[in-house]
Amino acid sequence: MAAISPPRPPSLREGGERDVSIGTLTTKDFAALAEGEKPFVILLPVGSVEPHGPHLPLETDTIISFAASRRAVDLLAEAGIEARIAPAVPYGVTDFASGFAGAVSVPAATLTAFVAAVAKAYLEAGARHVCLVNNHLEPAHDAAVRAATEGFAAGSASVACPLTRRWARTLSAEFKSGACHAGQYESSLVLAARPELVREAVRETLPEVAVSLSEGIRAGKSTFAEMGMASAYAGTPAKASDVEGREQLELLAEMIAGEVTEALGVARVG
Numbered sequence: 001m002a003a004i005s006p007p008r009p010p011s012l013r014e015g016g017e018r019d020v021s022i023g024t025l026t027t028k029d030f031a032a033l034a035e036g037e038k039p040f041v042i043l044l045p046v047g048s049v050e051p052h053g054p055h056l057p058l059e060t061d062t063i064i065s066f067a068a069s070r071r072a073v074d075l076l077a078e079a080g081i082e083a084r085i086a087p088a089v090p091y092g093v094t095d096f097a098s099g100f101a102g103a104v105s106v107p108a109a110t111l112t113a114f115v116a117a118v119a120k121a122y123l124e125a126g127a128r129h130v131c132l133v134n135n136h137l138e139p140a141h142d143a144a145v146r147a148a149t150e151g152f153a154a155g156s157a158s159v160a161c162p163l164t165r166r167w168a169r170t171l172s173a174e175f176k177s178g179a180c181h182a183g184q185y186e187s188s189l190v191l192a193a194r195p196e197l198v199r200e201a202v203r204e205t206l207p208e209v210a211v212s213l214s215e216g217i218r219a220g221k222s223t224f225a226e227m228g229m230a231s232a233y234a235g236t237p238a239k240a241s242d243v244e245g246r247e248q249l250e251l252l253a254e255m256i257a258g259e260v261t262e263a264l265g266v267a268r269v270g
């Protein structure tokens with residue numbers, strides 16, 4: 001009797017007719033990219049392991065970084081750039097979520113040193129540029145990721161993060177309100193990227209939590225609990241949709257392509 005293979009769950013590469021992950025290449029494949037005519041660029045997804053309400057997975061931020069990177073590979077290909085997605089750095093500085101089950105935080109200096117070492121290794125292996133794609137927005141984490149690009153030659157490393165004002169203003173109204181944790185914005189993104197991971201029956205019943213993380217941070221609050229996010233989310237997850245998620249993913253991909261092409265001095269068409 002033929003072996004029955006289990007149904008394959010939709011993967012992060014869903015919709016991708018070709019594999020764009022570094023992790024599945026052979027050494028020979030990698031060498032061909034490094035020695036190729038086109039600029040070879042590494043997109044390094046960065047996230048965190050932390051609670052995202054009762055409806056989204058702990059690895060939400062990495063899922064968003066990967067999905068946006070996946071689309072950015074296509075946008076960069078249109079600009080003549082061979083981008084590939086490196087195995088992610090899924091752990092980050094997650095002190096805001098302390099007290100919640102599943103929050104795993106690493107020291108900022110450790111994250112900076114680790115991400116810098118990975119970026120340096122890719123540059124030494126032949127990449128022209130490494131873009132750190134970060135969607136975990138805790139200020140100490142953002143600073144630690146940005147610090148990892150210091151010391152590299154001009155144009156060889158960048159950060160694509162929606163905290164950067166010019167990209168933030170392109171995103172949804174909820175995101176701009178500061179209610180940017182596990183609400184309508186992030187729930188929509190996960191619905192678009194990994195719908196099988198969203199607890200839909202729970203999400204649809206969640207009441208709005210009208211908390212702005214940016215205002216809370218300005219007021220000196222440093223945990224979700226202090227901000228009044230008793231269930232580790234803010235905003236309106238019940239209003240999320242995969243249509244909105246695809247729109248926001250496209251904008252995050254534009255952000256990545258923008259950072260990379262600017263750093264390389266490559267013009268984008270269209």
Ligand SMILES: [Zn+2]
Nearest residue numbers: 060061182186
């Ligand atoms: Zn998140």
